[in-house]
Amino acid sequence: MSDVNEVLSIRNVSCQRGEHAIVKNLNLSVHAGDVVVLQGRSGTGKTTLLKCLAHLTSYEGDILLFGKKPQEYSVPQYRTRVLYVPQRVSLLPGTPRAFVETVCKFGARQKSVGQSALDRTASLTNAQNLAESWGIDHELWDRVWNSLSGGEAQRLALAAAVALPGCEILLLDEPTSALDQESSVLVETHLLELIRSPESGLKAIFWITHSEDQARRVGTRFLTFKGDGLIVEDDIHGEV
Numbered sequence: 001m002s003d004v005n006e007v008l009s010i011r012n013v014s015c016q017r018g019e020h021a022i023v024k025n026l027n028l029s030v031h032a033g034d035v036v037v038l039q040g041r042s043g044t045g046k047t048t049l050l051k052c053l054a055h056l057t058s059y060e061g062d063i064l065l066f067g068k069k070p071q072e073y074s075v076p077q078y079r080t081r082v083l084y085v086p087q088r089v090s091l092l093p094g095t096p097r098a099f100v101e102t103v104c105k106f107g108a109r110q111k112s113v114g115q116s117a118l119d120r121t122a123s124l125t126n127a128q129n130l131a132e133s134w135g136i137d138h139e140l141w142d143r144v145w146n147s148l149s150g151g152e153a154q155r156l157a158l159a160a161a162v163a164l165p166g167c168e169i170l171l172l173d174e175p176t177s178a179l180d181q182e183s184s185v186l187v188e189t190h191l192l193e194l195i196r197s198p199e200s201g202l203k204a205i206f207w208i209t210h211s212e213d214q215a216r217r218v219g220t221r222f223l224t225f226k227g228d229g230l231i232v233e234d235d236i237h238g239e240v
């Protein structure tokens, strides 16, 4: 029987690198409001799973957004709806402003997320205002990514992702690892407000963190990566 509240369905997903299983037979049903925290030792496959979810790397099995495969949306449009925010954004080409404009143009080809030039300007203004509330000056939007500090780049990338129209699932790879505690909490608070708001289009977040405290503050569900492709969902945080 189909689950009408299901946003993302992960069915028998496996991912292999050479002889090495990174993700083995993962099944997960994600619902609106879920903040799925991913934890586990370095190299156990957390980033790889996010890349599978964003259709950025090859995998076996099915990942369905509202019951449909990425190809049914077209992959570039799917990636604007299931948006991966990388850990090292400083490796991106160009400027944060150009990044927002490019992603908006992908969304423009999607009928349900029509994007006029006016909408694109509004998206950028929203992103700039949000980033400003996190302590980022407007002039940083025109600097190339690799000239920004790690914390500046993280806040710009997050503000851009959140302000983009059509983003339904955010895939966050250690999104506050370069931020001080005060900035981290500001970012967390905003993202949690957004996911709880009925007006927001954001339905679910996957959030990699190495901080136990952050996991407890933001998570509603908890996946622990054990190694060798084994991923376990804890019933309550810390209790498998």
Ligand SMILES: Nc1ncnc2c1ncn2[C@@H]1O[C@H](COP(=O)(O)OP(=O)(O)OP(=O)(O)O)[C@@H](O)[C@H]1O
Pocket: 017, 022, 040, 041, 042, 043, 044, 045, 046, 047, 048, 049, 225
């Ligand atoms: N393109 C690739 N080719 C070969 N091996 C890869 C590739 N990408 C990742 N791996 C390997 O897959 C394993 C999982 O990497 P991944 O980056 O997903 O781990 P992680 O849990 O996110 O680690 P960290 O916490 O250090 O960020 C690692 O052993 C990594 O070296």
